[in-house]
Amino acid sequence: MKSYPALQKNSNEAPKAVIFNIQRFSTEDGPGIRTTVFFKGCPLSCLWCHNPEGIRQKPELMWYESRCIGARDCLTACPESALSLTPKGMVIDRERCTTCGKCEEACPAAALEVIGKEYTVDELFFEVNKDEAFYRNSGGGVTLGGGDPGMFPDFASRFLARCKEAGISTAIDTTGAFAEKAYDPILPHTDLILYDLKQMDEEMHKKATGVGLAHILRNAELFGSGDIPMWVRTPIIPGWTDQEENVRAVARFIAEKMPAVVRYELLAFNNLCVDKYQRLDSSYKLCDAPLIKKETMEKLASIAKENWSGDVRWSGATRLEDE
Ligand code: SF4
Numbered sequence: 001m002k003s004y005p006a007l008q009k010n011s012n013e014a015p016k017a018v019i020f021n022i023q024r025f026s027t028e029d030g031p032g033i034r035t036t037v038f039f040k041g042c043p044l045s046c047l048w049c050h051n052p053e054g055i056r057q058k059p060e061l062m063w064y065e066s067r068c069i070g071a072r073d074c075l076t077a078c079p080e081s082a083l084s085l086t087p088k089g090m091v092i093d094r095e096r097c098t099t100c101g102k103c104e105e106a107c108p109a110a111a112l113e114v115i116g117k118e119y120t121v122d123e124l125f126f127e128v129n130k131d132e133a134f135y136r137n138s139g140g141g142v143t144l145g146g147g148d149p150g151m152f153p154d155f156a157s158r159f160l161a162r163c164k165e166a167g168i169s170t171a172i173d174t175t176g177a178f179a180e181k182a183y184d185p186i187l188p189h190t191d192l193i194l195y196d197l198k199q200m201d202e203e204m205h206k207k208a209t210g211v212g213l214a215h216i217l218r219n220a221e222l223f224g225s226g227d228i229p230m231w232v233r234t235p236i237i238p239g240w241t242d243q244e245e246n247v248r249a250v251a252r253f254i255a256e257k258m259p260a261v262v263r264y265e266l267l268a269f270n271n272l273c274v275d276k277y278q279r280l281d282s283s284y285k286l287c288d289a290p291l292i293k294k295e296t297m298e299k300l301a302s303i304a305k306e307n308w309s310g311d312v313r314w315s316g317a318t319r320l321e322d323e
């Protein structure tokens with residue numbers, strides 16, 4: 001089983017967080033137009049993760065095969081001799097690579113990229129505040145996701161407080177897989193919690209994500225009985241979370257233990273992330289899994305509605321009945 005990564009420690013220095021994407025004009029991570037900040041590092045490692053570059057906490061080098069023109073400038077630029085261009089493609093010696101970025105600078109085709117950059121609270125606030133007019137006019141704001149912002153609790157707390165001072169609405173998208181105290185500094189500055197309940201069977205959850213349900217269900221109940229509104233989400237993954245009994249169990253859990261939930265969303269699986277795994281020298285175990293049928297999504301949504309009386313929605317690409 002995957003062990004929990006070490007949390008960022010509090011210190012007198014200005015905290016920094018490793019961020020791998022700042023997605024502007026996001027419309028799925030909370031109400032209105034939002035900027036979603038993707039923190040690098042996740043306590044889970046879901047088989048279907050669409051952001052494999054967000055699982056490890058440290059920066060990583062990615063090679064884009066389709067962009068590479070074989071110029072070899074990267075090989076001479078690398079001070080660690082960590083790169084070799086072979087007939088099968090670029091081989092990155094990740095033990096040697098320090099993610100210094102010199103190869104990225106040297107490549108004329110932008111075929112190498114260091115994923116994950118350190119930000120201070122001020123630097124990140126400067127970036128997200130550029131979109132302040134969009135938040136104001138749409139009822140949107142900033143969502144911290146990833147990975148999981150719980151990997152950087154001190155940073156997340158200070159950044160969210162800064163947003164609140166500026167009148168920007170805030171949301172966190174968390175796995176819930178940390179001990180409660182990790183959330184203590186974050187929640188006072190949070191307006192909305194996005195929370196995944198993926199699989200309610202303990203063994204299946206461990207196999208699929210690398211961690212058990214103990215923290216996740218305890219925090220679900222704790223946050224769900226608090227006064228911050230929540231959206232619960234279940235990714236519907238073929239063979240892993242798409243069982244009717246699973247969705248029924250999530251909906252019942254919400255109905256019985258999470259009065260703060262205002263929306264339950266079922267998110268249909270897609271497999272658009274295969275290339276990302278290749279760029280990180282890893283394999284995507286669900287690359288041959290089919291899309292979910294529309295009828296299945298509708299059926300699961302109706303089961304959720306039968307068991308919880310709130311706002312149930314589903315979204316995502318689906319396949320036709322006879323595909
Ligand atoms: S919780 Fe989300 S970010 Fe973390 S591994 Fe699972 S799918 Fe990826």
Ligand code: SF4
Pocket residue numbers: 061077078079080081082083096097098099100101102103104114
């Ligand atoms: S990031 Fe730096 S150490 Fe890593 S391969 Fe590129 S040049 Fe070499």
